[in-house]
Amino acid sequence: SQQGEEDPQALSIQEGENATMNCSYKTSINNLQWYRQNSGRGLVHLILIRSNEREKHSGRLRVTLDTSKKSSSLLITASRAADTASYFCATAFNAGGTSYGKLTFGQGTILTVHP
């Protein structure tokens, strides 16, 4: 079953605006990541945040993690038309060992940035 749920399912904004996407999950995690998928393509890893981190930045991306609420958010600042894509959160859990990279993905947020 899908652990992650993303909100909103779809987001439409104008270039230059900020885009915020949210992800909630159900069980304890070791880390959470965000991936981007352009239409008809494979996924591209954007950023990983560990369970002991609260915020992480990478260029125009800002990710927050609230383990008490089991939620994360991805903020894209000053969006561009090229940011149009689906964005997925993925979680990994290991019970004292390694996760072996067994990721559980959310359903994704479709972001459309209009020029």
Next chain:
Amino acid sequence: NAGVTQTPKFRVLKTGQSMTLLCAQDMNHEYMYWYRQDPGMGLRLIHYSVGEGTTAKGEVPDGYNVSRLKKQNFLLGLESAAPSQTSVYFCASSYRGEQETQYFGPGTRLLVL
């Protein structure tokens, strides 16, 4: 450096036919994965491998088999295709120790009639 490649890009099968999807990576990654993606859903893990000669089941393994005879290749087999296996299949790979950072192939679109 091609990254992760998948063959074929698109295939149509009739119910009951068999086929093999090939994934190849040139990054010397230890771990490899097969996912399927259905409309409106995220990816679900089918099988994965942590090294040459080893495979393990993921979330949705029924109806699929895998083999990893060489480190750079990971094969996904459908012995008797069913319409429920119509999907887009993605292969991914990663380094041991950074296994949650995965590199994905472009996908194989499979239609089972």
